[in-house]
Amino acid sequence: xxxxxxxxxxxxxxxxxxxxxxxxxxxxxxxxxxxxxxxxxxxxxxxxxxxxxxxxxxxxxxxxxxxxxxxxxxxxxxxxxxxxxxxxxxxxxxxxxxxxxxxxxxxxxxxxxxxxxxxxxxxxxx
Amino acid sequence: xxxxxxxxxxxxxxxxxxxxxxxxxxxxxxxxxxxxxxxxxxxxxxxxxxxxxxxxxxxxxxxxxxxxxxxxxxxxxxxxxxxxxxxxxxxxxxxxxxxxxxxxxxxxxxxxxxxxxxxxxxxxxxxxxxxxxxxxx
Numbered sequence: 001x002x003x004x005x006x007x008x009x010x011x012x013x014x015x016x017x018x019x020x021x022x023x024x025x026x027x028x029x030x031x032x033x034x035x036x037x038x039x040x041x042x043x044x045x046x047x048x049x050x051x052x053x054x055x056x057x058x059x060x061x062x063x064x065x066x067x068x069x070x071x072x073x074x075x076x077x078x079x080x081x082x083x084x085x086x087x088x089x090x091x092x093x094x095x096x097x098x099x100x101x102x103x104x105x106x107x108x109x110x111x112x113x114x115x116x117x118x119x120x121x122x123x124x125x126x
Numbered sequence: 127x128x129x130x131x132x133x134x135x136x137x138x139x140x141x142x143x144x145x146x147x148x149x150x151x152x153x154x155x156x157x158x159x160x161x162x163x164x165x166x167x168x169x170x171x172x173x174x175x176x177x178x179x180x181x182x183x184x185x186x187x188x189x190x191x192x193x194x195x196x197x198x199x200x201x202x203x204x205x206x207x208x209x210x211x212x213x214x215x216x217x218x219x220x221x222x223x224x225x226x227x228x229x230x231x232x233x234x235x236x237x238x239x240x241x242x243x244x245x246x247x248x249x250x251x252x253x254x255x256x257x258x259x260x261x262x263x
Contacts, residue, residue, distance in 0.1 A: 025192070026187050028199060050186075066178075072179075073207065076206055078206075
């Protein structure tokens with residue numbers, strides 16, 4: 001099993017947020033309406049959380065190959081908002097003493113983790 | 127089962143009932159959606175004919191939006207878990223069933239804990255989800 005997952009980048013824009021809204025049918029104004037979002041605790045538009053989560057699955061796919069993507073669990077917490085203009089990178093590293101477990105996260109251009117969690121990859125998948 | 131799909135007002139924290147299903151949504155993962163997805167995530171084109179695993183969130187969220195079409199604005203998706211058994215193929219139809227397993231008010235916030243099960247047309251499990259959401263109202 002590799003000790004590091006293949007990193008995967010994504011730059012977020014309002015265009016990509018609008019496209020993700022169309023994909024998920026999620027037109028929550030928190031993601032699309034600056035005037036509304038500015039009045040919320042988020043203080044501005046944020047990307048859909050699962051837009052970043054998809055990068056972790058891409059990282060797992062790039063590392064193990066799509067034919068091995070089964071019997072995998074991913075648990076993550078959305079930690080910080082992702083804003084238009086952010087450059088994201090998904091990363092993962094094997095957890096000491098457990099070759100089938102990876103700490104996974106997506107960080108922004110400042111190195112802040114916007115989501116983080118754990119991936120459990122069954123031995124048979126690798 | 128609680129049916130929120132025909133509600134004539136936004137569904138809020140108070141409407142959820144722990145233990146109750148609140149919808150089952152059918153969705154075909156067609157080529158048009160795959161092309162839209164890969165226009166945002168070009169690397170995922172290599173997954174074909176399998177559905178890229180990131181699209182589990184698309185299946186989950188689209189079904190959720192249809193199960194609860196009227197929502198008060200400002201809800202926040204806080205945590206998510208996926209247990210992937212196997213991926214469907216592009217072109218397959220999947221069915222996702224949603225259940226509220228718990229709700230609580232904590233630190234002034236309204237927490238809703240949901241689970242989802244997505245199956246193929248034969249009823250075999252493809253993937254499970256667990257979603258934690260903070261409701262604005």
